[in-house]
Amino acid sequence: MTSPPDQRLRIAAIDFLNPAPLMWDLEHPPLAADLANRYSIERMLPAQCAASLAGGSSDLGLIPIAALTPDLAIVPGCTIASLDRVRSIQLIVRGDRPLAEVKTVAADTASRSSLAYANILFRKFFGSSPTFVPHTADPVAMLQSADAALLIGDPALLALEARASVEAQVGPCQWFDIAHEWTTRTGLPWVAAVWAVRPEAVTSPAQLIDDLNQSRVHGLTHVEELVAEWSPRIAIPPSTIRDYLTHNIHYSLDERCIEAIRLFRSYAAEIDLLPALPQLRFI
Numbered sequence: 001m002t003s004p005p006d007q008r009l010r011i012a013a014i015d016f017l018n019p020a021p022l023m024w025d026l027e028h029p030p031l032a033a034d035l036a037n038r039y040s041i042e043r044m045l046p047a048q049c050a051a052s053l054a055g056g057s058s059d060l061g062l063i064p065i066a067a068l069t070p071d072l073a074i075v076p077g078c079t080i081a082s083l084d085r086v087r088s089i090q091l092i093v094r095g096d097r098p099l100a101e102v103k104t105v106a107a108d109t110a111s112r113s114s115l116a117y118a119n120i121l122f123r124k125f126f127g128s129s130p131t132f133v134p135h136t137a138d139p140v141a142m143l144q145s146a147d148a149a150l151l152i153g154d155p156a157l158l159a160l161e162a163r164a165s166v167e168a169q170v171g172p173c174q175w176f177d178i179a180h181e182w183t184t185r186t187g188l189p190w191v192a193a194v195w196a197v198r199p200e201a202v203t204s205p206a207q208l209i210d211d212l213n214q215s216r217v218h219g220l221t222h223v224e225e226l227v228a229e230w231s232p233r234i235a236i237p238p239s240t241i242r243d244y245l246t247h248n249i250h251y252s253l254d255e256r257c258i259e260a261i262r263l264f265r266s267y268a269a270e271i272d273l274l275p276a277l278p279q280l281r282f283i
């Protein structure tokens with residue numbers, strides 16, 4: 001006897017703290033059991049979410065906006081963004097060298113969007129074109145091999161907590177929040193990721209939009225439970241986790257975020273970093 005084919009949408013989800021509110025219904029009662037009939041979830045780093053969706057191993061992904069292509073459709077409503085300081089995207093520059101004199105950046109291989117944001121900021125605003133060298137997320141090793149390090153997600157949050165220990169090993173550093181650098185220069189939000197889908201895989205767009213947006217709304221009303229869940233998992237004070245989920249990250253894909261995605265993609269195309277994406281496609 002063969003089992004029926006799995007009709008569920010395969011989700012590539014990000015394995016960091018920041019998407020936790022978006023994932024609430026998929027991971028918690030009372031809706032998780034029902035949603036498990038429609039979705040199967042695999043957790044990975046952002047760059048792998050992008051590769052998984054591009055390679056057809058998943059149908060729906062929380063993917064870096066740097067990885068949006070004309071054949072993917074954005075699911076309206078949810079995002080991983082920030083209106084000022086995001087906290088978890090850090091450009092750490094060794095010593096007191098000005099940004100214009102940074103020649104090499106060891107960049108976290110988990111990133112696609114922040115890597116592109118850093119490139120754009122250096123070339124358009126900081127006045128230099130450093131070489132970006134892919135590196136695993138290890139701040140000390142990164143800073144021992146390059147003038148600067150770009151860290152994202154949980155490793156960036158942990159590096160900030162361990163700032164004194166990092167600087168004891170590599171000397172004093174300057175710590176720049178990439179979202180803050182972007183928002184102050186453009187007057188627009190900083191947008192990292194959106195839910196994107198292969199449109200041909202979706203039978204009911206309305207249900208997909210509903211499921212993901214309800215999950216965001218429910219997640220944001222359960223922040224205290226998320227703080228309690230994540231505190232034993234990550235060496236960050238509960239108050240910082242709470243602040244991160246309620247103030248640093250912005251979860252609503254509003255008009256200004258959409259404008260920011262357009263600007264990000266047009267800058268990235270202008271400096272030949274990413275292919276042009278003149279139209280954003282929505283499901």
Ligand SMILES: C=C(O[C@@H]1C=C(C(=O)O)C=C[C@H]1O)C(=O)O
Nearest residue numbers: 046064088111112113114153192
């Ligand atoms: C805010 C963050 O945004 C993440 C950064 C991404 C990137 O740089 O490609 C992609 C997805 C987001 O989850 C973070 O992880 O710190």
